Amino acid sequence: MNFDLFLEKLKEASLSKEEFIKYTKVNPNTLKGWATERQGRKVPHWIVSWLELYINNKEKDIVIKALKR
Incomplete structure (x- = not known):
């Protein structure tokens, strides 16, 4: 996943x-590193599944809250 898609997924997750x-206990400097051209603006693979879940x-x-009403 590239960093721009990561930002879109964060927005979709309202995070x-x-x-x-x-929530993930990722070091803030690590997150900044994902955004750099030097790192290829790449985000680790586990981030994709974590955000999907x-x-x-x-x-x-x-849905559960709505059903309980």
């Missing part, structure tokens, strides 16, 4: 970079 860092769980939580 800020700070919240992502808090976060988004899916968030959607399920919304």
Whole structure:
């Protein structure tokens, strides 16, 4: 995943970079490194699955809360 797609996924998940860092315990400097041209603007592969699971769980939580009403 490139860094621009990562930012789009964060937006889709309604997460800020700070919240992502808090939940994943990724070093803030590591996140900054992903954004650099020197690193090829690449994000590790595990980030893709983590964000997909976060988004899916968030959607399920919304449905569960609606059903409980």
